[in-house]
Amino acid sequence: MLLALQIDNIAIIEHLEMTLEGGFTVLSGETGAGKSILIEAINALIGGRTSRELIRTGSERASVQGQFRMPEAMEARLEEYGIEPPADGILVLQRSFTDAGRNTCRINGSLVTAGVMRVIGEKLLDIHGQHDSQSLFRPETHLELLDAYAGAALKQEMAQYTAAFALYREWKEEWRRVSGSERERERRIDMLRFQLDELDKAAMKPGEDQELERRSRILSHSEGIVAAFSEAYELLTGEESGEAGARDQVRRSAQALQRIGPISPEYAEMAEQLTEMAERLNDLSRDIVDVRDGTEFDPKLRDQIEDRLSFLQTIRKKYGECIDDCIRYREEIRAELETFADVETLLAQHAERLEVQTTLLRGYAATLYRLRLEAAVRLGKGMSGQLEELEMPKAVFEASVVHEPNREFDEFGLDRAEFLFTANLGEPLKPLSRIASGGEMSRVMLAIKTMLADVDRIPTLVFDEIDAGVGGKAAQKVGEKLAAMSRTRQILCVTHHAQIASLAVHHHHIGKEQADGRTRTRVTHLSGQSREDEITRLLSGAHRTETARGLARELLAHGAIGRSVRNSAAKPDQRSGEKDIDS
Numbered sequence: 001m002l003l004a005l006q007i008d009n010i011a012i013i014e015h016l017e018m019t020l021e022g023g024f025t026v027l028s029g030e031t032g033a034g035k036s037i038l039i040e041a042i043n044a045l046i047g048g049r050t051s052r053e054l055i056r057t058g059s060e061r062a063s064v065q066g067q068f069r070m071p072e073a074m075e076a077r078l079e080e081y082g083i084e085p086p087a088d089g090i091l092v093l094q095r096s097f098t099d100a101g102r103n104t105c106r107i108n109g110s111l112v113t114a115g116v117m118r119v120i121g122e123k124l125l126d127i128h129g130q131h132d133s134q135s136l137f138r139p140e141t142h143l144e145l146l147d148a149y150a151g152a153a154l155k156q157e158m159a160q161y162t163a164a165f166a167l168y169r170e171w172k173e174e175w176r177r178v179s180g181s182e183r184e185r186e187r188r189i190d191m192l193r194f195q196l197d198e199l200d201k202a203a204m205k206p207g208e209d210q211e212l213e214r215r216s217r218i219l220s221h222s223e224g225i226v227a228a229f230s231e232a233y234e235l236l237t238g239e240e241s242g243e244a245g246a247r248d249q250v251r252r253s254a255q256a257l258q259r260i261g262p263i264s265p266e267y268a269e270m271a272e273q274l275t276e277m278a279e280r281l282n283d284l285s286r287d288i289v290d291v292r293d294g295t296e297f298d299p300k301l302r303d304q305i306e307d308r309l310s311f312l313q314t315i316r317k318k319y320g321e322c323i324d325d326c327i328r329y330r331e332e333i334r335a336e337l338e339t340f341a342d343v344e345t346l347l348a349q350h351a352e353r354l355e356v357q358t359t360l361l362r363g364y365a366a367t368l369y370r371l372r373l374e375a376a377v378r379l380g381k382g383m384s385g386q387l388e389e390l391e392m393p394k395a396v397f398e399a400s401v402v403h404e405p406n407r408e409f410d411e412f413g414l415d416r417a418e419f420l421f422t423a424n425l426g427e428p429l430k431p432l433s434r435i436a437s438g439g440e441m442s443r444v445m446l447a448i449k450t451m452l453a454d455v456d457r458i459p460t461l462v463f464d465e466i467d468a469g470v471g472g473k474a475a476q477k478v479g480e481k482l483a484a485m486s487r488t489r490q491i492l493c494v495t496h497h498a499q500i501a502s503l504a505v506h507h508h509h510i511g512k513e514q515a516d517g518r519t520r521t522r523v524t525h526l527s528g529q530s531r532e533d534e535i536t537r538l539l540s541g542a543h544r545t546e547t548a549r550g551l552a553r554e555l556l557a558h559g560a561i562g563r564s565v566r567n568s569a570a571k572p573d574q575r576s577g578e579k580d581i582d583s
Helices: 035-045 074-080 114-121 130-135 139-150 152-178 182-202 208-220 222-237 246-259 265-294 299-319 323-340 343-389 438-456 472-485 528-540 546-569
Strands: 002-010 013-019 024-028 061-069 090-098 103-107 110-112 125-129 396-403 415-422 460-464 490-494 506-515 518-526
Touching: 002 035, 013 035, 013 518, 024 035, 035 061, 035 090, 035 125, 035 460, 035 490, 074 114, 090 114, 103 114, 110 114, 125 438, 139 152, 139 343, 139 396, 139 415, 139 438, 152 343, 182 299, 182 323, 208 222, 208 299, 208 323, 222 246, 222 265, 246 265, 299 323, 323 343, 343 396, 343 415, 343 438, 343 472, 438 460, 438 472, 472 490, 506 528, 518 528, 528 546
Parallel strands: 024 490, 024 506, 125 460, 460 490
Antiparallel strands: 002 013, 002 061, 061 090, 090 103, 103 110, 396 415, 506 518
């Protein structure tokens, strides 16, 4: 459930804070006041697309923040993305975007991608707008809607099909590659043989380039290296100067303390440590002189190493970022050439493997078809009841599912779905796109969303003028449907209908004001007289007659009675915070 919303610098919204409650909430206001902008901001909050055009003129950064009561099933999903579940059960989503194109998403302070924000957001809130009704004109969306309604059984079967389909596509692509034309196959073999020959001649060893680079550095600085080791050796031994070096000085220090060692164990221990140090310095001096004497400047060897490094760099540019990559690629070439040695046998193996996978996919696809048919029957019956409640008692809705076993598999199986509809008794069923009016389409979409909401159990549903094209008694029925849904979830609805607004528990007015030469959106919570004024405006516009005001009072009284009835009928845990705020 959405508890609070804060929006900064989005279009004409400079700063907006809203506290929201459960039950049925409506948002009303004049056209252009910012209602659609508010919905766009909420959409951005749950991972929807954003645009620089949304940033308020004169601002460099826009942001939106929402506080949600976390659903019980959300904890595991948060942990999956490394987000610590909140101890207080409040989930905070934040999103900001700048004029420079930077987009930042956070969930409870943890940085996440927009994709993760979308995955989490779609479990918290769902937005239904006029564009959703337009999507019903596209039959390709109908199968997705039907699958969403089918529920867990189909979802589980679909997961198995998807995994099998991915493997099928991979194997089929491999089969196509191997079974290409003989000319293409010979061309591939020639290229692989050339590459293998070049890599064989290179005779590379793991880590060879790193070792050569080390040796090159030493040869490039050999004079300095010899000088440094000579100096170090002289300071340790003093052999050339005839003076005692550090090694002998430490040895003498050890001998001095050894003389007084019997006096105290502490002195003896220090003498022993100095003796060990002198021995270590003696070993180091031998190592130093060995390195010094083994270091020589050989211009010819250096040139050979540089030539080899240059050659290896050329090989790396062709076959990999490092020598190890090139060696691995050589083995891959060798393995692929071996597969071409007996193409017919290989093709037979691929064909057999694909046949087994095809049989498996057909089994999954058949099960998907059966589950979709069952869901289509349930959806049709449920939609009839929903449409009757929305003042369309004669309407008939059917989800047609066609199984096409002879076509190629796709990501959904072998099925095609299309929603058919007629609003009038005796008229034949036809595709939605060919027959439904705007008002009919809005009610069909509301009915579908109602059916899907019962499956998804998303706690907050937002309806953005989904009542477009609906009027009179039908608008009243739409409002009653939304109010009934609000018994078990939070409903937010942007509307221009007085009948719908009067049925809500909570009412906010979205308005705009001018100050300092700028336009700003403001939100006002309505109750009592202010709510009556707004319902009157929705009924009669600027002409607020006493007749319109009287009708507004009647609508509000009727809405209050309806809420009382719904509350008495609802279970205690279903009331979603409903309370009468008319007075």
